[in-house]
Amino acid sequence: MELLLEETVRAVPGGETGADGGGLPARTREYIKLHFEEELSTASLAGALQCGADYLNRVCRRAWGHTVTEEINRVRLARAGRLLLEGRLNIKEVAYESGFNDPAYFRRRFRRAFGQTPGEYRLAHSLGHTNTE
16 A cells, blocks of 8 residues: 555656655645545645645645645545536435545535535536526
8 A cells, every 4th residue: 555655656747846845736736636535634645745744734835825635625525516416426425425524524615615505506507507408
């Protein structure tokens, strides 16, 4: 498993990091995109990327304007939005497939990000698709 993590990190663009973080934000974002379904935290990402958690968060916040945890949630919520529009899974399944272990937390984060509950989002967008034909 550790070897797989190391290979993934090496394969991510922006390999070398300098004193200012170099390609660390790009490598972090790519790692999140590849592993969003797993249990991720700033500490686990820092371990995989071989740097300190505080340093990782500081460099990424400077580059993105938000924290590593917020980026993890952004990637997961984008995935959730796509799954909701597909309509195959119920809300709880969407939460789990998107990397959220707690459906209630997922609903809160989703509502904060989109201004609607996942169910409202699905309904509003499915009605929108139906009315455009």
